[in-house]
Amino acid sequence: MTEHFEVHARDAAARRGELRLADPLGTPALVDDVLDDAGSRWHEPREVPEDDPASLTVLPHRALPPGTEPPVAAAFAPDVPDVDYPSAAVVSPATADDHGTDAYVLAGATGYVGHAEAFVDALLAVKDAIPADAALYLPGVATPANAATLAYAGVDLLDEKRARARGLEGVYLTTDGETFLEDLAELPCACEACRTPIAEFSRDDDGDAAADVLDLIEDFEARTPVFRRNELLAATDDTLRRAEIQRFADRVTSRYRRRLDAPLVVVPCSARKPYSDSRSHRQFTDAIAYRGHVVSMSSPIGVVPNELETTYPAQHYDSVVTGRWTETEIEFVASVLARYLERADYDRHVAHVPPEAYREVCERAAARTGIDFEYTVADHPTTDASLAALEDALAGQDSYRMSAREQATVRAIADVQFGDGAGDQVFGPDAETTGRYPKLRVRDAGGDQLATMVAQYGTLSLTLAGARAWRDSDAPTKTVRIDDFVPSGSVLAPGVLDADEAIRPGDEVLVEGPAAFAVGRAACHGEAMVESTRGVAVDVRHCTAR
Structure with a gap:
């Protein structure tokens, strides 16, 4: 301890x-x-x-x-x-x-x-x-x-030992690396020490002139939160390796289930998030008129089914727009799209994407899966001619109701959050949605509320009834087992007896003990809950004594 x-x-x-x-x-x-x-x-x-x-x-x-x-x-x-x-x-x-x-x-x-x-x-x-x-x-x-x-x-x-030692060797250290002091005409740092003329420096000085530290680009998946409050900045190809990006791509291609019976319509992403709030996507929506299943394509996210547009990190990233994609970006998005197409199994595939990078992605994915895309953009996706071509491509196609999309949304989020097929396993065939998108609520056939959609992160927040439905379903659960007490507000690490290793920070978790049943969000990963001797393990939302 x-x-x-x-x-x-x-x-x-x-x-x-x-x-x-x-x-x-x-x-x-x-x-x-x-x-x-x-x-x-x-x-x-x-x-x-x-x-x-x-x-x-x-x-x-x-x-x-x-x-x-x-x-x-x-x-x-x-x-x-x-x-x-x-x-x-x-x-x-x-x-x-x-x-x-x-x-x-x-x-x-x-x-x-x-x-x-x-x-x-x-x-x-x-x-x-x-x-x-x-x-x-x-x-x-x-x-x-x-x-x-x-x-x-x-x-x-x-x-400071290594920095001081290098300074005594006449090396000037910065966040970008190191340079021999004698090779610098002026010092790149504006701190008080570095405002000293170079000629007055000697090897008796520290040489540790640190400015700002580097942004970090490598995450550790087991300890990486399922959502963050801050924006994810996508500035380099290294972003594609981040745990949040890889996790989203994996879950979309291994957990998400398509429930809307309509042709696939691939569209480009937008600067504004969620995508459906952007002007271009409102134009796409008017042309599609609920006759196609919209999937946005983006670097660094990969592919984003319409139901998951609010799910972290789909509406939480900001990328540097240059108009050009690198080979790494094209290959990553193409590989994700190909995996998605193999699982989703559409009858028709419409690609309403601009030429060059987006088109290249679709062509690579089509070659790998053996499907054919119908392309509807000649110049730019939002021109009158392109929008008319998109509308014509879906002529005669039956439309679905807004309520069907809302049902598909909460079930898709459950799939991604809890596991493959969890949307149907946890909520059953008779669950209904109430409220207005994106603040939807899920109720069972008897009217009891099971979950609320958290629009900020695109996750589901369970009630006690929803937690019991999750526990009793065939979907994999994430459970924290506690000692013989009834938690109030939070579960502290000393009270945790065991926790599933699959738990990630921010995950929805069940809390079970001899005296209590609760549901809440994990404050840390499962291993840390068990090994830590102090600190919060779970932020409890609802709890009942047994």
Whole structure:
């Protein structure tokens, strides 16, 4: 149990926390000024230090270099003393375990610099072995260029050692990398230290002129929230690798079920979100007149069936519009469209898309699936001629009712949120929708409300009746099992006995215990719920005593 470190918030692998010293330190943080190293036992015996609440004490240790064989590491690993003050244990991938300290130091961390694969393997091995609510410290590796990435990877504590050492070697460090000071005509940073003329710098100076940290582009799926409040900026091809993008594409092509019996109509995305609020999509809607099933095509999202236009991240991204798609974008969207077409099984396929990138995507997907698209755009999708061609392509096609689309919407969201076919399994054949899109409510045949559509994120918020329907259905559930108490407002981690590993932050979850049944949203991923010793595990929405 961590007595002196607490995680306050998580985002993917990154955490915001607090190291509870005499003067509390918010994390991620530099620890140079608060670290007290009791020393190595390789050369001489070391006594366990006395209580110092103002410092994080690194307990006596035997650090091992990267690549040390596990039997050797185990043979030389010292026992970690049990102390009641802020403490850290030095561990390697082979010796990492729950040693009861507040923080863990990766031994030989500097040896992983420049060896990305070995670094990732070591980091994951240590994080999997230590408690989920303990702090992780990587000494001697942080620079302005990698500090943000380290924090996003789940490293809580860093230091200035590497930056200072490089500065003493005459190297100037920035968020973009490093440059020899002698090669710079002027310094790119405007901080007080860097306003000093270059000629006055010497190797006695720190050389650590950090400006803003880099934006982070790599997520960890298990720890990545199912939705975020902030906008997702799509500026490079790296966005396509983000967990949110990959997760949405996977769920659309493996969970979503088409329920509207109409021809496919592929249309381009719009700058305004949700798409149906944009001027171009209102024009498309008028021409289609509920005679086709609209699926928007976008980079970086892939394909977005009309029912999922509000589901994160479909209405939460902003892309840099250049008018050109890269080969990576075209191939990604084409692969998603091909997988979607194989599963959706339409009788007709209409592509109301502009030439060049959008057309290339459709042609690649058609070649892979053996289907034929009917193209209705000669120049631009919103010209009178193109809209007339779209309307003519659907002439004679039966239209469906708005109520059918609303039914399809809540069931499609359930599919994506809970699992393949969950929209029918949880709500059954007789459920009805009330309210006005996008704030729809789902009621069963007896009129009891089962769920509400959360328009901001395109998710479903269950009532207790809906939670019971989910539990009793064949759809896979995500359950948190708690001790013998009735939660009020939230379930804290110490009260969690078990939690499904599939739970992601923000997921709808069932809470079950001997004394209570509840439904709410996960505040962290399932593994963290079980391993953490403090903090909120579930924000409870509805609860009833048993």
